[in-house]
Amino acid sequence: MYYIASYHTHKLVITLFILIYLVKFILLMSGKHKTLESFSARIKIPEIVVSSLFLITGVSLLFETAEISGLMVAKIIVVGLSIPVAIKAYRGKNKLLAALSFLMIIGAYGMAEMNKYMIIHTQDLPSDVVTDASDPAYSMVIHGKALYDTQCINCHGADGTLQMSGANNLRLSKMTEDQIVERINTGKMTMPPYDDFFTNHEKKAISEYILSLQDNQGIQSQ
Numbered sequence: 448m449y450y451i452a453s454y455h456t457h458k459l460v461i462t463l464f465i466l467i468y469l470v471k472f473i474l475l476m477s478g479k480h481k482t483l484e485s486f487s488a489r490i491k492i493p494e495i496v497v498s499s500l501f502l503i504t505g506v507s508l509l510f511e512t513a514e515i516s517g518l519m520v521a522k523i524i525v526v527g528l529s530i531p532v533a534i535k536a537y538r539g540k541n542k543l544l545a546a547l548s549f550l551m552i553i554g555a556y557g558m559a560e561m562n563k564y565m566i567i568h569t570q571d572l573p574s575d576v577v578t579d580a581s582d583p584a585y586s587m588v589i590h591g592k593a594l595y596d597t598q599c600i601n602c603h604g605a606d607g608t609l610q611m612s613g614a615n616n617l618r619l620s621k622m623t624e625d626q627i628v629e630r631i632n633t634g635k636m637t638m639p640p641y642d643d644f645f646t647n648h649e650k651k652a653i654s655e656y657i658l659s660l661q662d663n664q665g666i667q668s669q
């Protein structure tokens with residue numbers, strides 16, 4: 448549960464941080480040094496609060512993140528580097544450095560948004576899984592499991608109960624097959640949208656597999 452709270456707090460403080468930074472950037476670029484100084488003095492305490500919340504939520508999210516992609520590592524490095532660049536820029540009223548740090552912050556934001564799509568894996572099913580529905584040996588649930596294991600397992604776990612990256616327990620889900628297909632299409636929060644990625648048949652197979660996990664609910668205690 449705390450992941451979801453951290454996630455939304457993190458997004459909110461990032462927005463506030465960028466807004467504060469944007470005002471400072473505009474003031475520096477337009478040469479309004481006096482206004483910049485009084486704004487910086489006035490915003491100091493809120494800025495400390497925002498930056499601390501940003502760091503605390505960011506670090507706590509990392510611990511519960513199912514999969515840390517290269518892009519996410521790059522994002523964290525860019526954010527880390529932007530801090531000394533920004534400090535130097537505003538101390539020396541250096542427009543070039545200010546522009547650079549602003550670009551770094553916006554770039555990091557873009558990387559974070561793109562990251563969602565980086566965790567969609569290439570489809571690499573085990574060779575013994577029959578994917579041709581007209582084959583007599585075909586099983587929709589086995590096909591669904593194989594697809595689930597390549598794309599969903601990092602967050603939801605083999606049995607649906609892992610709950611990494613803010614995911615909820617699939618064994619406790621009350622969704623119907625159609626609703627599961629819809630969620631696969633749209634994604635939610637950290638879950639990427641897979642609408643173009645799977646065929647309709649594959650989406651149905653995954654949904655059947657998820658529903659089959661729930662059928663076993665009485666066997667393994669929660």
Ligand code: HEC
Pocket residue numbers: 451513566595598599600601602603611612613614615617619620621622627630631635636637638639641653657
């Ligand atoms: C990066 C992590 C992540 C991956 C990968 C992921 N999910 Fe999710 N999943 C989530 C999150 C986060 C939620 C939303 C939790 C919420 O509603 O607050 C979610 C919710 C769901 C739900 C809704 C359950 C309910 O009752 O609300 C379904 C169904 C689901 N995921 C299926 C899948 C399937 C199928 C895949 C693979 C194709 C997948 N997920 C991959 C994180 C992930």
